[in-house]
Amino acid sequence: MKIHLENFDILTSTRSSPIEGGSVLVRDDRIEKVIPESPGGDSISADRTIEGNGMLLLPGFVNAHSHLGMTIFRGYADDIELDRWLNEWIWPAEENLTPEEVYWGSLLAIVEAIHSGTTAIADMYFYMDQTARAIEETGIRGLISYGLIAEELDQKGSEELQTGLELADEWDGKANGRIRVALSPHAPYTCGDDVLKEVSKMAEGKDIPIHTHVSETKKEVEDSLEKFGISPVERLESLGVLENELLAAHCVHLNSKDMDILGEKDVVVAHNPSSNMKLSSGAAPIKELRNQGVEVLLGTDGPGSNNDLDAFGEMRQAAFLAKLNSNDPTALSAEDTLSLATAGAVDQLGLSNIGRIQEGNKADLIGLTRKGVHWTPEYNTVSNLVYSGKSSDVDMMMVDGNMVMEDGSIEGIDEEKVMKKVRQIGKKYGQIRKEL
Ligand SMILES: [Zn+2]
Known part of the structure; x- marks a missing residue:
């Protein structure tokens, strides 16, 4: 053709x-x-x-960090800090999710992302085979992963890892290579050392990347220092996780040693300015990271914490936040912001030949x-x-x-039908929300 x-x-x-x-x-x-x-x-x-x-x-724009299925929780619980938002609102609600709901939620998210010019999305959530279906049908590109949470490599931990691996076996390289799969330990604070080591070994064996949340909040870093004596970035390095291609979402609270490590190990940072501002997590040190040679991409994060999938909004917020945070209007230029948004300089994560x-x-x-x-x-x-x-x-x-x-x-998508389905799903969670 x-x-x-x-x-x-x-x-x-x-x-x-x-x-x-x-x-x-x-x-x-x-x-x-x-x-x-x-x-x-x-x-x-x-x-x-x-x-x-x-x-x-x-x-096209690359959305380097999202949780597409979470369109269902758009506006579900706003104006709360991350810890309470997850523990009191999102995680209890997510226990009720069905695969079908994740399919419709993902489809709605992808429709919104396409209208915003997004051609590729890195997505971490669960029931990811449903998100894969939605990606395949709409025709965009995706790096998908199952967000696994496990303290130990016990039966539950092994099952979690197995779910992630099965997704890779089933979907990596599908749709003419448009769908790639990563392994996703949800975050260093939700996964134990043995789990992180095993994930790292498996990713290496399968030659697939790792996508995780890193140092999103101050509390997470303080807890890591107290429990392990080292920062989350140092811990990931000590466990061998950084030997893989790594997509690290957030990276808001970093010290200079962390930034050295991220640069040395060619980690790609997914910067989520809107989510970080909304949850009051802080401002990632984008100027310093880029000075260290760390590649940065932009992500919307999940629609529960943003609350949209607007690539233009994210570019604007990224540029403005970098300028404000470093008290320097040259901190992130329009040209550099566009390069971040289109993955123009990234050679990893299967994104090497799309940004130009x-x-x-x-x-x-x-x-x-x-x-x-x-x-x-x-x-x-x-x-x-x-x-x-x-x-x-x-x-x-x-x-x-x-x-x-x-x-x-x-092409081929009945947008009215998708919106109607998600509105119906929203009614179920509206009821659950009332009962909380
Ligand atoms: Zn996230």
Whole structure:
């Protein structure tokens, strides 16, 4: 299949202005050619030509940390600190979840993410085969994992690990490689040493990454220092976990030694500014991490703690929070923020050839209209995109060379039906919430 994307303004790099009126030729799942000027007419033979009418074409956004099934708990328990939010509200409610509910919750989340230009999502939750189904059906890319919680490698711990491994056996590499699987110990504070060591060994054996929460709150770090005498990052290092490809969500409370370790071990940090602000967890030291050479991506975290899956919101919050936190308006520029949001510089986690529009890369692309008042005037395209762009600008999406959305409409998905299903599920949890 050969698709000719004609007459787009192409943003090939986050540091440049777009190539105006260019073309991209996509063959199967890859970008075959970037042509600076649309040749026009029928001079390029393709199975299909898509007319861009001057839309902005850029790589899709990567949401590096989420819990998609949690759309069900959007607005369920707001304005509470993380510890109580989890223990008193979310974990008791989650005991009632069914696989079917996670499927619909995931589907709703993916629909929202697609409308926001997100082409790939790293997701950790449970009943993940249901999330995998939703990813497969909608056509996006996913790095999925089962969030396992186990103090010991006893029967329960082994079963938890087994669930994670079965997901990998069943889904890793499926959907033409769009679905990859990681192992996810939920966090160092919810998993014992033996469990973390075993996860690490298994991930190495299967050659798959690890995705976990790290140093999200001050309390978590204090507890680790008290119980183990070392920080969560040092503990993960001492247990061998950092020998694997690691996606570490949050990393809010780090000391300079932690940052050295993350840099040395090529850990990729998923920064979740909205969630960190909402739960009052703190501001991750993004400027310092990047100075240490640590690769940072952006994540929305789960819709229970954000409460949306808006890539534009996350870019804006990331840039603003970094500036505020370091008292330095140059701490994270619009160009750098866009690079974080599109995984433009990451070579791990199966994301090595998606974040740039260049020949040979995967065709994971989005098209944006710039007709809104918030795009007017346009001195610097990347500035407008990061600081005033909106999800409603996203009109077109291609993932792995397949059309996922055209004219703002997602292929093969009945959005009304998805919303109706999740509203119905919400009624069940509304009742449970009342009884708490
Ligand atoms: Zn999370």
